[in-house]
Amino acid sequence: MPNELPNSTLVQPVADSVGVPVIAIVGATGAVGIELMHCLEKRDFPVGSLRLLASARSAGRSLAYGIHAVQVEELRDDSFAGVDVALFSAGASISRRYAPIAVAAGAMVVDNSSAFRMDADVPLVVPEVNGATLAGHRGIVANPNCVAAIMTMALAPLHRAVPIRRVHAATYQSASGAGAAAMEELRQATAAHLDGLPFEHKVLPHPYAFNLFSHNADVDGESGYNGEELKAVAETRRILDTPDLPIGITCVRVPVLRAHSIALSVEFERQVSPDEARAWLAAAPGVRVVDDRAANHFPMPSEASGVDDVLVGRIRTDLGDPSGRSIALFVSGDQLLKGAALNAVQILERLLGR
Numbered sequence: 490m491p492n493e494l495p496n497s498t499l500v501q502p503v504a505d506s507v508g509v510p511v512i513a514i515v516g517a518t519g520a521v522g523i524e525l526m527h528c529l530e531k532r533d534f535p536v537g538s539l540r541l542l543a544s545a546r547s548a549g550r551s552l553a554y555g556i557h558a559v560q561v562e563e564l565r566d567d568s569f570a571g572v573d574v575a576l577f578s579a580g581a582s583i584s585r586r587y588a589p590i591a592v593a594a595g596a597m598v599v600d601n602s603s604a605f606r607m608d609a610d611v612p613l614v615v616p617e618v619n620g621a622t623l624a625g626h627r628g629i630v631a632n633p634n635c636v637a638a639i640m641t642m643a644l645a646p647l648h649r650a651v652p653i654r655r656v657h658a659a660t661y662q663s664a665s666g667a668g669a670a671a672m673e674e675l676r677q678a679t680a681a682h683l684d685g686l687p688f689e690h691k692v693l694p695h696p697y698a699f700n701l702f703s704h705n706a707d708v709d710g711e712s713g714y715n716g717e718e719l720k721a722v723a724e725t726r727r728i729l730d731t732p733d734l735p736i737g738i739t740c741v742r743v744p745v746l747r748a749h750s751i752a753l754s755v756e757f758e759r760q761v762s763p764d765e766a767r768a769w770l771a772a773a774p775g776v777r778v779v780d781d782r783a784a785n786h787f788p789m790p791s792e793a794s795g796v797d798d799v800l801v802g803r804i805r806t807d808l809g810d811p812s813g814r815s816i817a818l819f820v821s822g823d824q825l826l827k828g829a830a831l832n833a834v835q836i837l838e839r840l841l842g843r
């Protein structure tokens with residue numbers, strides 16, 4: 490755990506400062522929780538005081554926030570007294586139970602779980618795409634599923650220019666989406682594989698080193714779609730405000746640590762040239778076009794990792810659509826950043842008018 494400090498480390502606690510928000514991170518020890526701290530720090534977000542909340546297992550551990558050591562506390566019903574903003578990333582059941590408690594205590598909640606994403610009175614927000622919907626929040630704002638956040642960053646600039654009629658997506662998803670333990674399992678499984686040692690996987694359902702498999706979310710017996718695919722479709726439609734947009738998707742877990750990639754085919758209402766699509770994407774905030782045909786250099790998870798922008802490239806006419814109305818693209822975005830923590834902090838910045 491990179492933020493972990495020995496308990497003996499002598500550093501100051503984060504001091505309470507008047508008028509600057511008291512921020513709680515629920516799930517602070519998780520992959521997204523750690524990244525939330527990095528994002529707040531990197532973006533120089535004003536933090537009056539920081540409360541790090543996790544399970545009883547982590548209570549008493551110290552995590553670094555800049556020069557400060559902050560002790561992790563066990564999440565409890567009374568954890569939110571005096572908290573202005575609570576960032577949740579400890580799974581849907583924790584959010585369902587504790588987010589209303591945080592709101593009742595006077596906190597504004599940005600929730601990274603799936604608990605409230607389809608609730609009509611909870612905005613589901615990617616700030617660059619539908620930031621205006623934040624105005625309707627009633628205490629809770631939902632941070633989208635990572636595929637939906639990264640995919641809508643690429644789709645929205647296109648859809649704004651010419652309406653999209655259909656999307657087909659295939660994902661290449663990293664370990665980080667399944668949490669810190671899955672990232673560690675990928676590291677250990679890879680090391681064991683290279684050393685020729687047996688490895689017993691415990692976090693993910695299949696061997697991960699030098700392998701890939703259909704996303705580990707439960708599969709709906711009737712439709713054959715898994716939970717990740719269903720979330721990505723429903724949330725993409727909601728964020729783009731296109732409730733009936735036909736979207737086909739196949740979600741796959743690949744042995745990459747922290748960036749998701751997506752192959753997209755996008756059908757428009759009229760013919761669109763690759764140059765038009767490239768220009769619309771190049772002008773979009775938070776998107777970086779990586780599309781060098783001569784060098785065969787396109788978006789890669791290795792270059793998207795640790796990067797705020799979503800990388801988009803391989804922009805070409807989809808020859809699978811004889812009408813000429815479809816464009817194919819390849820997208821890579823950091824699952825922990827735009828797919829989770831960065832988007833949550835950007836939501837907060839908008840809410841607080843920063």
Ligand code: A2P
Pocket residue numbers: 515516517518519520521522542543544545546547548564578579580583667668669670
């Ligand atoms: P802990 O580390 O104490 O288990 P990830 O998505 O990387 O797996 O992280 C999940 C986060 O959710 C961790 O910070 C984890 O804390 C936290 N968490 C899990 N279960 C609980 C719980 N019952 N109460 C509070 N936090 C929890």
